[in-house]
Structures are given as structure tokens and as C-alpha cells.
Amino acid sequence: MDVTHTPVLTERVIQLLDPALRRPGAVVVDATVGLGGHSHALLEAFPQVRLIGLDRDTTALEHSRRRLTGLGDRVDLEHAVYDQLPDVLERLGVPAVDGVLFDLGVSSMQLDLDERGFAYSRDAPLDMRMDQERGPTAADVLNNYDVDALTRVLREYGEERFARRIARAVVTQRQAAPFTTSARLVDLVRDSIPAAARRTGGNPAKRTFQALRIEVNSELEVLERAVPAAFDALAVAGRLVVLSYHSLEDRLVKRALTPRSVPSVPPDMPVIPPDARPTLRWLTRGAEPASDTEIEQNARAGSVRLRAAERTAAEPGRAHNQTGGVR
Incomplete structure (x- = not known):
């Protein structure tokens, strides 16, 4: 490091x-x-x-x-x-x-340590806590917030235009298995966003990861x-x-x-x-x-x-x- x-x-x-x-x-x-x-x-x-x-x-x-x-x-x-x-x-x-x-x-x-879960470019546990001794993780947010609460987080903290689409997809997919690592979330975000919107602005998961990090750490x-x-x-x-x-x-x-x-x-x-x-x-x-x-x-x-x-x-x-x- x-x-x-x-x-x-x-x-x-x-x-x-x-x-x-x-x-x-x-x-x-x-x-x-x-x-x-x-x-x-x-x-x-x-x-x-x-x-x-x-x-x-x-x-x-x-x-x-x-x-x-x-x-x-x-x-x-x-x-x-x-x-x-x-x-x-x-x-x-x-x-x-x-x-x-x-x-x-x-x-x-924090970005360089995979186990912290801040980076969307590598598969890692969905933690994102700046203080790992306390508080809920990003996985806790994804697995427990309802559609409206997730939409609010993604829209307000990530300025994500497709916040409700992503939130609905999260709630649907977690019924099969809870979210634990970042790669699955990155794939979900990419699939939830229209193809035209994926062609610009870098990795489409960037805004979702920013929003979750802000929420987890208040x-x-x-x-x-x-x-x-x-x-x-x-x-x-x-x-x-x-x-x-x-x-x-x-x-x-x-x-x-x-x-x-x-x-x-x-x-x-x-x-x-x-x-x-x-x-x-x-x-x-x-x-x-x-x-x-x-x-x-x-x-x-x-x-x-x-x-x-x-x-x-x-x-x-x-x-x-x-x-x-x-x-």
C-alpha cells in the first residue's frame, strides 16, 4: 500500500x-x-x-x-x-x-484496500464504513431499505437519474440472495440503466457507490x-x-x-x-x-x-x- x-x-x-x-x-x-x-x-x-x-x-x-x-x-x-x-x-x-x-x-x-468495499472496479465486500468499528454497512442498506428509501439515497446522494429503477432491481434481486459483494451490484446497476446512458460518464455504478458511501457514513x-x-x-x-x-x-x-x-x-x-x-x-x-x-x-x-x-x-x-x- x-x-x-x-x-x-x-x-x-x-x-x-x-x-x-x-x-x-x-x-x-x-x-x-x-x-x-x-x-x-x-x-x-x-x-x-x-x-x-x-x-x-x-x-x-x-x-x-x-x-x-x-x-x-x-x-x-x-x-x-x-x-x-x-x-x-x-x-x-x-x-x-x-x-x-x-x-x-x-x-x-480506503479505495486501495479491497476489503473496505469503496471501489466499484474490484469485487469486494460491500462495507464502505470509514469507521469499521461501528455502524451499518453498504450491504445492510441494500438488504434492508425499501424501494422508496433506496430511491431517496440514490437520488439525493448520487444524483442518479435512474434511482428508482436501480432500487426496484435491488429489492427484487435480494429476495433470491442478499447482496454481499460489489461485483453483483455493479452488474445490477449496469443492467438497470438504458444502454444510451451507459455510453458516457464512465462506470455507471459510480453514482450508486457514492450514494451508498455517503449514506453509510452520514x-x-x-x-x-x-x-x-x-x-x-x-x-x-x-x-x-x-x-x-x-x-x-x-x-x-x-x-x-x-x-x-x-x-x-x-x-x-x-x-x-x-x-x-x-x-x-x-x-x-x-x-x-x-x-x-x-x-x-x-x-x-x-x-x-x-x-x-x-x-x-x-x-x-x-x-x-x-x-x-x-x-
Whole structure:
């Protein structure tokens, strides 16, 4: 297994976090530490920074621990989902942080390990749990959801036009035998989609696998809680960077942060009171894609969209200082 994979948009991430992480005593959170690629780069770029890394995948955390050996006195790795960030910071006694990074989606390791069941290109058990210690598997979803529930998952999380066709086929076929491995599901999806629709867009099972993964891991629900919580954890002048890999994630990030970038007063009000001013400044114009050069060097960058923001003020009633603390 390649445990030294190339993380996406590393130079841009460092550039965006740089002003916040050069402050004395700076603390950065890698909310999706994975194999530690971004974390390692941040620790090397900012020799004084303390890093808190979160991941729900215990296998990934173990690889990160090995990768970050030698930097251990500046690293805290926590087995946690990223919406648990406030609890982690409270437990560690960290009142506020200077930077937060999210690198969303499935990791290279999860795709490469057949037994995890994330990849539709190889026959493997239908697991798809990012935390293999808890929760239902993709097989559980396929074998227990009714047609309406399966249709909702495939339509909302996979943006699958033929969601109901696929759901009906799943419910019919599982009566003969439950679904256990990916190859059977891939064949079912291919057979359920009209031939004309199979000729473009790559493997037709891609959307179904994405939808199941999101459902199994409650990814969008968790992200909807995590993004505001991460922004709330920032000190004034702290920065948040999010790498998304499909439109559902990116839209959710934009929707969660945009209200903080505009005054909380009617648009015709001539004077904006201090407690109604925006608390967020966008650092990117919309969602930034990777460059052609980056995509050539790292295929995973092909679908990435980056958004970044800076905290410009504390929320009313909460006074942040400028160095990662709260007073």
C-alpha cells in the first residue's frame, strides 16, 4: 500500500493557511488527517505549529502516527469524526485554533484496500464504513431499505437519474440472495440503466457507490454540523480551508458559510452596527479547481473544488483574542 500518497493542492493549502499559522503558539486542525499527507506538509512548513489531527478511520490514524514519527511532540491524533471537533478541543484544553483543514471524500487508502468495499472496479465486500468499528454497512442498506428509501439515497446522494429503477432491481434481486459483494451490484446497476446512458460518464455504478458511501457514513449530515463548528473554533484572523470532491459537498460548504459573509441587517440600512458586521471574509472567488499541471501529477485532483475563508470578527457575545485563545 502507498502510505506516502500525494495530497491534493498542498501548496495552495499552505499558502492560504500561512498568515494564520505564522503566529506564535499557532494551532491547526487537520479534520480529515487520513494518511497524514497534508499534516506532514503543514508541520514541515510551519516548524512552530501544533497540529491536531482527526479521523474516524483507525487504520488511517495508525498510518499517520507512523508517518508523523519524529514530530510527535507537536501532534495530537484523535479517533473522532470531524463534527466532534468542539469536544476534542475541549478535552485537549484548546479554546480556539488558528487554522482548520478539511480534505473530504474517500481516501486513497480506503479505495486501495479491497476489503473496505469503496471501489466499484474490484469485487469486494460491500462495507464502505470509514469507521469499521461501528455502524451499518453498504450491504445492510441494500438488504434492508425499501424501494422508496433506496430511491431517496440514490437520488439525493448520487444524483442518479435512474434511482428508482436501480432500487426496484435491488429489492427484487435480494429476495433470491442478499447482496454481499460489489461485483453483483455493479452488474445490477449496469443492467438497470438504458444502454444510451451507459455510453458516457464512465462506470455507471459510480453514482450508486457514492450514494451508498455517503449514506453509510452520514457524510453530509456530519459535514453540515462540522463546517459551522470548525469556523466557530477559529480565533479572529484564523482560516478555514475545505477541499470538496463533488457538488453536494461543495454546495453544503458554501451554504453553511455564506450567511457569515454578509451583514445581519436589512440591505437598505445605512449604518451597520458593529455586532451585525460580517464575521467571515472569503479568500477564494467561488470554488477553485486544480490546475491542469496538478491534475496531470495527481489524478485525484481532477474533481477537487477548494473554498477558503478567514474569520474577521468574533460572534456577538464571544470575544476571541488574536492568538488562538478565548477570553
